[in-house]
Amino acid sequence: MSYEGKAAILSEAGKDAEIVDITIDNPGPNEVLVKLVASGVCHTDLTVKVLNGNGMKFPIVLGHEGAGIVEAVGEGVTHLKPGDPVVIAYRAPCEVCPACRRGDPRHCYAALRPGLRIRRKSDGAYCSQVLRCGTFATRTVVHAKAAIKMPEEMPLEKACLIACGVVTGVGATMNTTKVWPGASVAVVGCGGVGLSVIQGAKIAHAKQIIAVDINDTKLQWARDFGATHTVNAREVGGDPVATVRNLVTDQWPGYEGGVDFAFEATGRMACIEQAVRMVNYNGTAVTIGFPASTDEVTLSVGNIDTGVYWNKVNLTVSHCGDALPSTDFPLLAQLYLQGQLDLDRMVTQEIELGDVEAAFHMMEAGNVIRSVIRY
Ligand SMILES: NC(=O)c1ccc[n+]([C@@H]2O[C@H](COP(=O)([O-])OP(=O)(O)OC[C@H]3O[C@@H](n4cnc5c(N)ncnc54)[C@H](O)[C@@H]3O)[C@@H](O)[C@H]2O)c1
Ligand SMILES: [Zn+2]
Ligand SMILES: [Zn+2]
Incomplete structure (x- = not known):
């Protein structure tokens, strides 16, 4: 048949x-x-x-x-x-x-x-x-x-x-990384995936969730889903890194700190590089966007403030939020039914x-x- x-x-x-x-x-x-x-x-x-x-x-x-x-x-x-x-x-x-x-x-x-x-x-x-x-x-x-x-x-x-979108974004905060209560988080790109990262960071009780996009409607939605701060990258000359770093409240004297976690959810190579420069010492940058086979990124290793070496940056990739569907999908459904996931x-x-x-x-x-x- x-x-x-x-x-x-x-x-x-x-x-x-x-x-x-x-x-x-x-x-x-x-x-x-x-x-x-x-x-x-x-x-x-x-x-x-x-x-x-x-x-x-x-x-x-x-x-x-x-x-x-x-x-x-x-x-x-x-x-x-x-x-x-x-x-x-x-x-x-x-x-x-x-x-x-x-x-x-x-x-x-x-x-x-x-x-x-x-x-x-x-x-x-x-x-x-x-x-x-x-x-x-x-x-x-x-x-x-x-x-x-x-x-x-x-x-x-x-x-x-x-x-896809929701498990990828929420999973990036629960599985790929473990966003801790009180963490500072930046999310570059607030589409379906980025907004789900924001929801995941909120569920994890992040203290600061800084949303970056080039579209003000997306940034308004980011606030609706739990972002505490928003940055329109276009309004800061296309490079939101300094603005994001300045927004972080948990600073150490003499050290210009960044966020604990920076998630790229745009598929744009420039945003991967930005996420790497947004994190604080030993911070984690996560790339989620889907690249073309020819895409490449150049990263500073030696910059004293934000270089991968001196800032001891962890750069990782999230595939589908590193989900185990048989346990994570029912969990996400439960979070929805309990009103925690919108x-x-x-x-x-x-x-x-x-x-x-x-x-x-x-x-x-x-x-x-x-x-x-x-x-
Ligand atoms: N790794 C995975 O498992 C996985 C899963 C799902 C989607 N993806 C990929 O993740 C990316 C996001 O998917 P989506 O469905 O949310 O897409 P989307 O189109 O809904 O959202 C992308 C967002 O990025 C923003 N953006 C574009 N350029 C920007 C810039 N320079 N700075 C800041 N923001 C910028 C856009 O305004 C938009 O809000 C895509 O590349 C998609 O293919 C990957
Ligand atoms: Zn998808
Ligand atoms: Zn296998």
């Missing part, structure tokens, strides 16, 4: 996403077929388009921030059944790589993926799925361990945001599948936190 559906796909480099009919094969062993209820539009989907597929084989089903209802399960799947509400994870640990074998699944080298199950109906061509998900589709097939069961009371049109205001607009390109344009214009496709 096979299933029918519709998907937003990239058919070739340089083309816009188009809505096409798809045929979905039965889920294979250890796979599940999910009927999607909602999918957030993350900047990474736009980046995959801008980077002409970023190495993926065309046609490509976009989308990786999805939630839905299990419709069919493959052989060997016992933990899920048709009707279960799930959020789809793009980094479900493989259980066999060196990191998984030594008991560190958050740093799994590879993620579990389904076989090729989605075909373009017009010519039968098998489709790749962005980040093994492909949620800009009415139905998709994912690895069963990548489908994380949600509590029945969790609204899936909000829960979908947990899959997903409602993260949804700027609900759209239809055919509005994906318009949603990309709005994202580029900086008018949305998240557009959420409702199926």
Whole structure:
């Protein structure tokens, strides 16, 4: 048996996403077929388009921030059944790589993926799925361990945001780093990911949360989500580092301190360099934005105040908030249900599948936190 559906796909480099009919094969062993209820539009989907597929084989089903209802399960799947509400994870640990074998699944080298199950109906061509998900589709097939069961009371049109933007941002403060109560935090880039970093820092009881963006609407939203200070980088000549450092209240005499943690969530190389210069002695700079394969950053090592050596900077990367989806997704759902994590205001607009390109344009214009496709 096979299933029918519709998907937003990239058919070739340089083309816009188009809505096409798809045929979905039965889920294979250890796979599940999910009927999607909602999918957030993350900047990474736009980046995959801008980077002409970023190495993926065309046609490509976009989308990786999805939630839905299990419709069919493959052989060997016992933990899920048709009707279960799930959020789809793009980094479900493989259980066999060196990191998984030594008991560190958050740093799994590879993620579990389904076989090729989605075909373009017009010519039968098998489709790749962005980040093994492909949620800009009415139905998709994912690895069963990548489908994380949600509590029945969790609204899936909000829960979908947990899959990428929210777990990435909150996870960067809980897993990649451990923001401590009383810490000072800077967040460069206040889109869906950066605002989630701000929410994570607030949940961790950071004392100062300094939000940086180039868009005043984003900075207002940053305040709404818990930023204590905002800096428009454009108003300080494009380099917000000195302004951020001056805002830090916990200063040591004779030492121009910075923040304990600086998170870059823009995908702009200049902002990585800025985050590195924002931190205090032994501080941690976290880069989250998605780079192009040619992107490079030049860092000062020897500058006496902010150089990586003298300031003893820890520079790290966050992939999906170093999440363990099977524990972190239910935790984030619980934080939402308890009123500690705001997903409602993260949804700027609900759209239809055919509005994906318009949603990309709005994202580029900086008018949305998240557009959420409702199926
Ligand atoms: N590492 C991961 O696991 C992961 C997960 C999700 C998204 N991402 C990446 O994270 C980045 C952010 O994603 P998003 O969905 O929040 O995007 P977004 O477009 O919603 O937000 C980006 C924000 O950066 C701001 N910005 C742009 N240039 C800036 C500058 N010079 N200084 C300060 N702010 C600036 C924009 O105004 C915008 O508010 C993207 O590159 C995305 O691909 C990475
Ligand atoms: Zn692994
Ligand atoms: Zn994403």
